[in-house]
Amino acid sequence: xxxxxxxxxxxxxxxxxxxxxxxxxxxxxxxxxxxxxxxxxxxxxxxxxxxxxxxxxxxxxxxxxxxxxxxxxxxxxxxxxxxxxxxxxxxxxxxxxxxxxxxxxxxxxxxxxxxxxxxxxxxxxxxxxxxxxxxxxxxxxxxxxxxxxxxxxxxxxxxxxxxxxxxxxxxxxxxxxxxxxxxxxxxxxxxxxxxxxxxxxxxx
DNA sequence: AACCAGGAGACAT
DNA sequence: ATGTCTCATGGT
Numbered sequence: 674x675x676x677x678x679x680x681x682x683x684x685x686x687x688x689x690x691x692x693x694x695x696x697x698x699x700x701x702x703x704x705x706x707x708x709x710x711x712x713x714x715x716x717x718x719x720x721x722x723x724x725x726x727x728x729x730x731x732x733x734x735x736x737x738x739x740x741x742x743x744x745x746x747x748x749x750x751x752x753x754x755x756x757x758x759x760x761x762x763x764x765x766x767x768x769x770x771x772x773x774x775x776x777x778x779x780x781x782x783x784x785x786x787x788x789x790x791x792x793x794x795x796x797x798x799x800x801x802x803x804x805x806x807x808x809x810x811x812x813x814x815x816x817x818x819x820x821x822x823x824x825x826x827x828x829x830x831x832x833x834x835x836x837x838x839x840x841x842x843x844x845x846x847x848x849x850x851x852x853x854x855x856x857x858x859x860x861x862x863x864x865x866x867x868x869x870x871x872x873x874x875x876x877x
Numbered sequence: 878a879a880c881c882a883g884g885a886g887a888c889a890t
Numbered sequence: 891a892t893g894t895c896t897c898a899t900g901g902t
Contacts, residue, residue, distance in 0.1 A: 752899040
């Protein structure tokens with residue numbers, strides 16, 4: 674399994690090249706994008722982020738202080754705007770009180786992960802995206818593309834000895850965490866390449 | 878014109 | 891613990 678996961682990574686890298694993720698100009702913008710892209714096309718997220726920029730709302734402080742209704746209106750294109758406006762406020766509050774300690778190395782990855790998962794609106798995938806792409810911590814992100822690709826990959830199916838139906842998020846993550854060297858750049862590029870590959874397959 | 882897109886939480890069982 | 895509903899816009 675260990676060699677296979679690296680081999681599949683090499684194949685993706687060979688095909689698509691480095692992706693240099695996540696799209697976004699700052700750790701905070703990346704975190705915002707991680708929430709806004711929940712079950713949502715990235716194109717819509719770009720429009721929503723542009724909306725935040727237009728309204729001068731792309732900062733934790735601005736998001737914390739702006740009325741919920743106005744925040745919701747500015748991110749409308751991303752969908753679920755009522756849910757996500759509240760989630761951004763929750764995340765901004767968390768960011769305000771925690772991001773510095775994490776950047777200063779005062780929390781382990783597991784501690785930071787637990788802390789993030791305590792935020793209403795941040796589930797396991799969003800948490801891992803923020804840990805990996807905002808804080809440069811070595812955690813593996815599992816998303817729908819990952820599950821779709823690997824659950825139809827013959828070489829993977831041959832190696833994995835679990836019931837795919839019953840595998841939940843932490844099980845999927847465990848497979849990659851336990852069978853890959855904990856290398857930040859590898860985890861960063863691997864997830865990005867899986868998504869790029871998934872989008873290509875959907876558009877062919 | 879139905880269907881989907883880089884999920885998560887509330888709620889019932 | 892596990893299954894089902896809901897949330898919502900914009901592009902095919």
